[in-house]
Amino acid sequence: MATRMLKRNPExxxxxxxxxxxxSEPKEExxxxxxxxxxxxxxxxxxxxxxxxxxxxxxxxTSIHKLHLKVTGTxxxxxxxxxxELYDALPGHADDLAEGYQGAAEKLLSYKEVSPRTLDTVxxxxxxxxxxYAMINKLQGMLPYSEIVNNLDLVKDSINSTxxxxxxxK
Numbered sequence: 094m095a096t097r098m099l100k101r102n103p104e105x106x107x108x109x110x111x112x113x114x115x116x117s118e119p120k121e122e123x124x125x126x127x128x129x130x131x132x133x134x135x136x137x138x139x140x141x142x143x144x145x146x147x148x149x150x151x152x153x154x155t156s157i158h159k160l161h162l163k164v165t166g167t168x169x170x171x172x173x174x175x176x177x178e179l180y181d182a183l184p185g186h187a188d189d190l191a192e193g194y195q196g197a198a199e200k201l202l203s204y205k206e207v208s209p210r211t212l213d214t215v216x217x218x219x220x221x222x223x224x225x226y227a228m229i230n231k232l233q234g235m236l237p238y239s240e241i242v243n244n245l246d247l248v249k250d251s252i253n254s255t256x257x258x259x260x261x262x263k
Contacts, residue, residue, distance in 0.1 A: 168263035
């Protein structure tokens with residue numbers, strides 16, 4: 094086996110020039126969407142709508158829990174189990190919405206005390222779930238934060254699953 098030796102190039106090494114670097118001003122950070130001004134009662138601002146939705150989800154857990162304890166008749170076991178799953182999930186959904194929005198908007202919300210809705214029948218519960226679903230849809234259309242919109246889709250999924258069980262599993 095022959096050994097090869099490398100020969101040194103007799104020409105002097107070329108000097109490399111470095112490219113010129115120019116420093117420019119940092120790009121301006123994209124401004125966060127500003128919610129509409131607070132117009133008071135009715136949740137006209139995005140902040141008010143989010144805090145109202147959080148409160149409603151918390152209250153819904155209480156209302157659904159109470160309904161879960163009083164369902165009777167045909168299909169009551171299926172309704173009892175379906176309502177149990179939902180009232181277990183709602184506080185977590187409310188917490189995710191509150192923390193996610195407050196983190197994204199970088200501000201704390203204020204929450205008004207509102208009494209939970211009284212539900213006497215499974216039909217009342219289904220109607221209430223439709224109302225919450227519509228409220229979430231409206232809020233999603235206003236939110237500039239896709240991650241929170243996606244989290245609200247999970248709330249709607251929980252609502253849809255519960256409605257299916259209440260309406261069709263007897």
